[in-house]
Amino acid sequence: MAAFVLLGAALVGCGGGGDPAPVAKEPTGPAVTRSPSPKADAAAGPKPAAGRGPGRTAPPTLAPGPGGLTPVYSRRTRGAEKVVALTFDADMTADQGPRAKDGERFDNPQLIATLRRLKVDATVFMTGRWAEEYPDQAKSIGGDPRFEIANHSYSHYAFASPCYGLPTVAGPDMTADVQRAFDAFRDAGAVNVVPYFRFPGGCYDDAALRALGPAGVTAVQWDVVSGDAFAKDADAVAEQVLDGVKPGSLVVMHCTRSAAPVTERAIRRIVPELRARGYRFVKVSELMSR
Numbered sequence: 001m002a003a004f005v006l007l008g009a010a011l012v013g014c015g016g017g018g019d020p021a022p023v024a025k026e027p028t029g030p031a032v033t034r035s036p037s038p039k040a041d042a043a044a045g046p047k048p049a050a051g052r053g054p055g056r057t058a059p060p061t062l063a064p065g066p067g068g069l070t071p072v073y074s075r076r077t078r079g080a081e082k083v084v085a086l087t088f089d090a091d092m093t094a095d096q097g098p099r100a101k102d103g104e105r106f107d108n109p110q111l112i113a114t115l116r117r118l119k120v121d122a123t124v125f126m127t128g129r130w131a132e133e134y135p136d137q138a139k140s141i142g143g144d145p146r147f148e149i150a151n152h153s154y155s156h157y158a159f160a161s162p163c164y165g166l167p168t169v170a171g172p173d174m175t176a177d178v179q180r181a182f183d184a185f186r187d188a189g190a191v192n193v194v195p196y197f198r199f200p201g202g203c204y205d206d207a208a209l210r211a212l213g214p215a216g217v218t219a220v221q222w223d224v225v226s227g228d229a230f231a232k233d234a235d236a237v238a239e240q241v242l243d244g245v246k247p248g249s250l251v252v253m254h255c256t257r258s259a260a261p262v263t264e265r266a267i268r269r270i271v272p273e274l275r276a277r278g279y280r281f282v283k284v285s286e287l288m289s290r
Helices: 002-010 038-043 097-101 109-117 128-133 135-142 171-188 206-211 234-244 263-276 284-289
Strands: 083-090 122-126 147-151 193-197 218-220 249-254
Touching: 083 263, 083 284, 097 128, 109 135, 109 263, 122 128, 122 135, 122 193, 128 135, 128 171, 135 147, 135 171, 147 171, 147 284, 171 193, 171 206, 193 284, 234 249, 234 263, 249 263
Parallel strands: 083 122, 083 249, 122 147, 147 193, 193 218
Antiparallel strands: none
C-alpha cells in the first residue's frame, strides 16, 4: 500500500523513529453491513461502550474477511460524488503521562474549535489514554453531532512489529486493549462512539487482523496522508492534502499540538479550497454508508 511508504515521515510524531512498518495485504471484497442480524450482533465481541443515543441507527460496518479477519476500509470507491472524510488521530501513548504532567500538550482544542466554526463533520480516532488525560474534551467531542469518536487503541502501542519504534501489544492482549479504549470513552461521557479502529502507526498484518476479529470492529486506514506530523509549514500540509484528495477520499491528520503544530492552520486553507471544488465533508460512518 502506497500509504505505508509515507508513514515514516507522516506518523513519526506518534511514536518516534524506528524500523519501517510491515506492509500487509488488505482483505478483498468485504460487504458493507448496515443492519447486523441479532445473531451476528450477539456473537460479536466488545462494542463501543458509549451509547449512540435514542433514535440513531447503527453505523455501517464491513463484513469480516476470509477466516474472520477484521475488515479494512481505506476509501469510498463507489460513484463519483465529491465527498471526503477528514480524520484526526488524537494520539497519546500509555507511557506519556509524565510528559503531559510536564506541560506537553497532546490535545488541540483550537483545531476542534476551527472545525466547528467551519461546520466540518469529522471523525476523531482517539486513544483511551488521550481520553483519560482530557476527559472533558473527549466528552465534548463525543457529544457534538458534527463529530464521531473512533478507537485508536488504548495504549497507542503497535499491533504489528516493527512499527516506527512503538512498543508492541501482544496478540492475546489486542482485543482487551481496544475494549479498554472504548471503556475510557464511556467513562469520559462520550456518546457519539463508532465501532471503527485505526491501527497505531497504521501498522497491521494478518495476525493482527485475526486477533482483532472478536472485537467486532472495522479497521479504517486512509488513501491521503497529510504529512502534518511534526510539520512546520502549514501550506505544505495543505497542498499535500489538496493534491491527493479525490471523490471518496479518506484523509489522515492529527489532533495533537506537540506532534502536529500546524494542522489547524492547514485546515483553514484545506476546507475552503475543497469546498470551492465542490467537495462536501462527511464522517467516516457516512462515507462508508454511501
